[in-house]
Amino acid sequence: MFKKSKDGILMKIKKVADFELLAEEYVLIREAEVSKYTVNSIRHTLRHFLASFDGEITEKSLKLKALQFLSGKNNEHYNKQLQAIRGFLQYCVSEGYLDENPCAVIKYKPHSGRIVQHSEEVIRKLLDAPDRNTWAGLRDYTAMVLTLDTGIRPNELVQVCIADFDFASSYLYLRESITKTKQKRTLPLSDVCVSAVKKLIHYRHASWEGEIVFCSWRGEEITTGDLRDRFRAYSKTTGTQITPYHLRHTFALYFLRNSSKTGVFALQKIMGHSKLEQTKNYVALLEADIQQAHQTASPIANLLGRSTGKKKALLMKI
Structure with missing residues (x-):
């Protein structure tokens, strides 16, 4: 103009x-x-x-x-x-409506990389909380199992369809339209997880339209907010606040603890991290585990530790 x-x-x-x-x-x-x-x-x-x-x-x-x-x-x-x-x-x-971007100079804040850890006892209590005799309870339990088995993001989970599962090969194929990075992702499933998902699908009402797996008792889509509210209620039985995303953290930490040295690369693929640095945030948290293992396994700590203990016992007798 x-x-x-x-x-x-x-x-x-x-x-x-x-x-x-x-x-x-x-x-x-x-x-x-x-x-x-x-x-x-x-x-x-x-x-x-x-x-x-x-x-x-x-x-x-x-x-x-x-x-x-x-x-x-x-x-x-x-x-x-x-x-x-x-x-x-x-x-x-x-589009020519502004001369320059007035917010281009506003800087992003550093990413905290805060990862929440929960003990096995807390996770077991959470899994026991849903009433699996109801549709909502069975759905929530299965959502917990799938997240703990694959590290799937909550917003991906609520969009998963029946056709995305390949039970014969034990895989869940995430469509690019529902992933954060807009890239397809393949998630391997354990036998326990396959069994839980099959059971949930089996109890779907015949009148429900659509194929969304984690739907409401009316067969309608639910949001991540709905899921978070349900987890908030279940958290009361565990004594600590737990969100769906916390289970993604739990999966990553347990996966790294129980996998080989190359597990971090496999975890990056499963979690859908675009950069390895994101995955390494979980590796950093395991330093406490390494320190504890070192205290237990170090030869010098054991040798001198026992020696020091004997000297202390001897001094007390004197």
Whole structure:
């Protein structure tokens, strides 16, 4: 769009932006690039971000509003929402509605890499909590089993269909449309897990449409939020707060403890990590295990430890 200046020279001016419409356009574009879960997250972030403006949205106010909007959020939530806002505003720049991205200078916060560990006792209590005589209880129990067996992400789990399972070969094939990285993933299944999933599918009501495995008692899709709420209720029996994502952490830690030295590479494939550094976060947590093993197995610690013990016993007698 152009207008004439006083001296008759054509000058380019910015287009008038309808940010809500632009946000919907941006979300539609992202649908072809990322998972359904990520698209919903972007849509939710942009809707609330744009709603935080009282009056006219200007290029000058965007950065300040973004900082206010992100204030107080933990690092992971902060980074996820900043990424959505920055991506959207960059789209506005590419379409000629903004001269530059006002949020490009806002930095991401360091990833905490916080991984939650739960003891075997706590996990057993969690598995015992669902009432498997009800559909919801059987579904939740099977969701726990599948996550502990494969490390599947909660948002992938709630989208798994019956056709994704190959029970003859004991594999679960995750479609690229439901994975975080938009890449197909193959998850090996244990016999225990295969048996649990088969039982859940067996008890599906004949009238239910669709093939979603982990559905509601009406055969409808559930969300990761629904699953998290169910886990919150079960957590009361364990004495500690447990989320579906915690079971993904548990799978990774136990897998590394019980696998070979090359297990970290296999784990990267199973977990769907795009970078090995993400998988190595779990390796770092096992340093405490290594230290404990060293204290028990070290020859020098045992030799001198016993010797010191004898000297102490002798001194006490004196």
